[in-house]
Amino acid sequence: MAAEPERYELHYQDETHVETNPYLSRAWHRRGEQPTVPAAGTNRRLTVFGSTEALGRGRVEVVCAGQDSTCFGWYLEGLDARHEATGREIFLAIDNGPCHTSVVSRAALAAREDWLHVIWLAKYSPELNPKEREWHTLKRDARGHLAPSLRAFVDGILAGLRQLGGERLDILDRVPDWFLAGHRKEPTGRPPGRPKGAKDSYTRAPYRKHKDRNLPAAA
Secondary structure: OOOOOOOEEEEEEEEEEEEOOOOOOOOOOOOOOOOOOOOOOOOOEEEEEEEEEOOOOEEEEEEEOOOOHHHHHHHHHHHHHHHHHHOOEEEEEEOOOHHHHOHHHHHHHHOOOOOEEEEEOOOOOHHHOOHHHHHHHHHHHHOOOOOOOHHHHHHHHHHHHHHOOOOEEEEEEOOOHHHHOOOOOOOOOOOOOOOOOOOOOOOOOOOOOOOOOOOOOOO
């Protein structure tokens, strides 16, 4: 890559959770007074899939509501757009997380093997991934306060990712509408509670009383 920088890029990829509760960091406060931090009534969490280019030529970031193969696929779509725009082959350094090693993710990586070359990092080695250190900067600068709404929460994350810098920024907002509406999971469309007429999938054993189980035997 050093010999042909216009042909190759090296991206360090990782993901992190970002919560609506403020990120606790250092702060000034009066001596002898306990500082307080406002918190959300019900905590919400998003996941950021992202990578930074080794020579500072930009980043690819995706904000979504999960940490699975689907979200990793959205990140790969961001890499697709970058590859088409720059024409460079990409070396991608990733860890062995489940969302990377699933059957769906491995198939997606194999489909891009002509221009995407995967470097599997050693297990439990965050010191080998510079992207790990960027998450602290993002949370310190963009998540040190309580957002007034979920939309403002998402916009703050996007703004924080842009502040990380780079020549070309590919930042995708894949936050679903149901998250912005205040749901923790995607609604199924069914009414809440146990469905009417539902039956157990197995036969329950009859209820028996064991009043005399622990009594001593009669003389």
